[in-house]
Amino acid sequence: MSAQDFLVELGTEELPPKALKTLAQAFADGIKAGLKQADLAHAEVQVYAAPRRLAVWVKQLSARQADRTQRMEGPPVQAAFDAEGQPTKAAQGFARKCGVAVDELDRSGAKLSYSQQIKGQATTDLLPEIVSQSLDKLPIPKRMRWGARREDFVRPTQWLVMLFGSDVVDCTILSQTAGRHSQGHRFHHNQAVEIKQPSDYVEALRNAKVIADFNERRTLIKQRVEQLSATENGTAIMPDSLLDEVTALVEWPVPLVCSFEEHFLQVPQEALIISMQDNQKYFCLLDEQGKLLPRFITVANLESRDPSQVVSGNEKVIRPRLTDAEFFYLQDQKQPLESFNERLKNVVFQAQLGTVYDKAVRVSKLAALIAEKIGSNAEHAARAGLLSKSDLASEMVTEFPEMQGVAGFYYARLNQEPGDIALALNEQYMPRGAGAELPSTQTGAAVAVADKIDTLVGIFGIGMLPTGSKDPYALRRAALGVLRILIEKQLELSLTELLNASIELYGDKIKTDGLLTQLHDFIFDRLRARYEDAGVDVGVYLAVRAVHPDSPLDFDQRVEAVQHFRSLTEAEALAAANKRVSNILGDAEAGQVQQQLLAEAAEKTLFAALQQAQQDVTPLAAAHDYTGILTRLAHLQAPVDAFFDDVMVNTDDSAIRTNRHALLAQLRQLFLTVADISQLN
Structure with missing residues (x-):
């Protein structure tokens, strides 16, 4: 069966840059799905995306469906x-x-x-509907209409190219009649570009100053920015998201070095970077020490005959923004950082929970308690907690919300606050996302945990629990932040003690019935996904959860021990034995083992083995060496197996039966020192 290349390009007004990659891939995926449903064979599918176009090139697409028999x-x-x-x-x-x-x-x-023979349709008859359906299913949150047209799309459409081989596919989609003419660069080649066949597409547009391949443009920009950075003795800040967005803004990228006045460098560099990177999509440059250089790189969308004009224009655009940042920074320095707290007394944290200042006072007290528990400086933690929200009332953070915490750090240093207090004002928001950096100081960790616990207790206490799709106070992230800090920084703290302290600080502002249990469960529930992502079997998590550890660090140590235990050859048999013991005993309480009632050799052997194991495990439990405990208990497999093989547990003699239950309870209790390993089965 013959095959031809197929090309579709939809031309539009400038597409949303942050969504361009997603739209392009979804367009291609939709076409591939349509071809599969139509049973049309094809080879490689190439995706193209530029600011004014989405395109897909399907290589060696069958010319028609195969005839088929329908029964x-x-x-x-x-x-x-x-x-x-x-x-x-x-x-x-x-x-x-x-x-x-x-x-x-x-x-x-x-x-x-x-049975009837169904003749396959020609591919050209099927393509219009396949393309239309793919466009209809694009992930566009808000569609728009233009002119008097009824069709809607993410942006107004301007042209449509649809070629099967060298022939135009006759159709009209989104008010555009298909043809073979694309459009070149808006400034360099603002005219039609004829595409004779799909294989000509990339080079035809390149000759018209359009690089249609998103990845090619991205690579070109990255390489050129790195080269220019090196000439300036710097390193460009190039987060993937910014690089993607800049790539989506230009058809013919031309990176250029620009500069700004050095006096702006007195402003915290984070504010300057926000102005240049987030607002203007510039690449900022850092020196070898990580300090901002008075240079930045812009990516123009054309080759200017006089690049200095483009450079000058960008420098004029950024100067007022940097001037604003400098002004706000200098204004904020006219008063001490703590004075901003007065303004926070009029700023509501949550209507039922009081002001932001009230929150800072609670965080201060809770942070001092945490610092005392972890052997840190309680006075510093209390001071950092009291100042923790002060920068929210500053001019800098009002203009640049992303500077919260960062501004507080700089202002605290200017006010001669101790270093750990200054750092804590920024570290209180850590971790800022999944896998993000944790506080580097004990004071910062104390304030970060206190702040998150306060939010969790307060919002849960007024009944505003997160739902499946809504979590406006980021409570899940707060819970994960608490867990990560306590586990990864090896801080042994009772979660119940922290929650109770926070509940007490809120007083009658919150409802406390069942609150502690609800919060305890919510926080530890977050660990399940964390461990699953790390490749830990869910049974391991459930085994530890069953014994209700109160310290996240202790919980993690138990998980690590059970995960190791699963790798031992004795694990499966002992897990099964524990499951059997659990079924036998149920919820009944067992008393002490009466040694004189041990009749069978196997139960005597098991009793002796348990006595020795208890003696060996006690110091290991005191040291929280859970891996050592389970490794030692693995040696019980032989006497446990022999017991179940040779001994009738539920004998008719009630005294002996009760005694054997007590023996099994002792076995089970030894394992429960670490986890309920019956959950592993």
């Missing part, structure tokens, strides 16, 4: 004809459905059937 089954033959051999209503209905006479139906099998 339909009807009623059983016995029910299709009466005693005289006349067709029943069931047979007549099936014949009508097939569009044939009853005599043409096949009655050789158990059921009536009809």
Whole structure:
């Protein structure tokens, strides 16, 4: 069967840069899905995306569907004809459905059937609907209409190219009639570009100053920015998100070095970077020490005859923004950082929970408690907590919300606050996302945990629990932040103690009935996904969760121990034995083992083994060496197996039966020192 290349390009007004990659891939995926559903074979599919176009090139696409046989089954033959051999209503209905006479139906099998040859359709007849459906299914949160047209799309459409081989596919999609003419660069080549066949597409547009391949433009920008950075003795800040967005803004990228006045460097560099990177999409440059250089790189969308004009224009654009940042920074320095707290007394944190200042006071007290528990400086933690929200009332953070915490750090240093207090004002927001940096200081860790616990307790305490899709106070992230800090910084703290302290600080502002249990469960529930992502079997998590550890660090140490235990050869048999013991004992309480009632050799051996194990495990438990405990308990497999092989547990003698239950309870309790390993089975 013959095959041809297929090309579709939809031209539009400038597409949303942050969504361009997603739209392009979804367009291609939709077309591939449509071709698969139509049973049209093809080779490689290439995706193209630029500010004013989405395109897909399908190589070696079959020219038509293969002919196929369609077989339909009807009623059983016995029910299709009466005693005289006349067709029943069931047979007549099936014949009508097939569009044939009853005599043409096949009655050789158990059921009536009809087979017909269906001729495959030409690919060119199918492509318009495939493309239309793919465009309709694009992930566009808000569509728009333009002019008097009823069609809607993410941006107004301007042209449509659809070629199968060298022939135009005759159709109209989104008010655009398909042709073979694309458009070149808006400034360098603002005219039609003829595409004779799909394989000409990339080079035809390149000649018209458009690099259609997103990845090619991205690579070019990255390489050129790195080269220019090196000439300036710096390193460019190039987060993937910014690089993608800049790539989506230009058709013909031309990176250029620009500069700004050095006096702006007195401003915290984070504010300057926000102004240049987030607002203007510039690449900032850092020196070897990580300090901002008075240079930045812009990516123009054209080759100017006089690049200095482009450079000058960008420098004029950024100067007022940097001037604003400098002004706000100098204004904020006219008063001490703590004075901003007065403004926070009029700023509501949450209507039922009081002001932001009230929150800072609570955080201060809770942070001091945490610092004391972890052996840190409680006075510093209290001071950092009290100042923790002060920069929210500063001019800098009002203008640049992303500077919260960062501004506080700089202002605290200017006010001669101790270093750990200054750092804590920024570190309180850590970790800022999944896998993000944790506080580097004990004071910062104390304030970060206190702030998150305060938010969790307060919002839960007024009944505003997160739902499946809504979590406006980022409570899940707060819970994960608490867990990460306590586990990864090896801070041994009782979660119940922290929650109770926070609940007490809120007083009668919150409802406390069942609150502690609700919060405890919510926080530890977050660990399940964390461990699953790390490749830990869910049974390991459940085994530890069953014994209700109160310290996240202790929980993690137990998980690590159980995960190691699973790798031992004895693990499966002992997990099964624990499950059996659990089923035998149920919720009944067992008493002490009466040694004189031990009759069988196997139960005597098990008793001795348990006594020795208890002696060995006690110092390990005191040291929280859970891996050592389970490794030692693995040696119990042989006496446990022998016990179940040779001893009747539920004997008719009630005294002996009770004693054997007590023996099994002792075995189970040893393992519960770490986890309920019956959950592993």
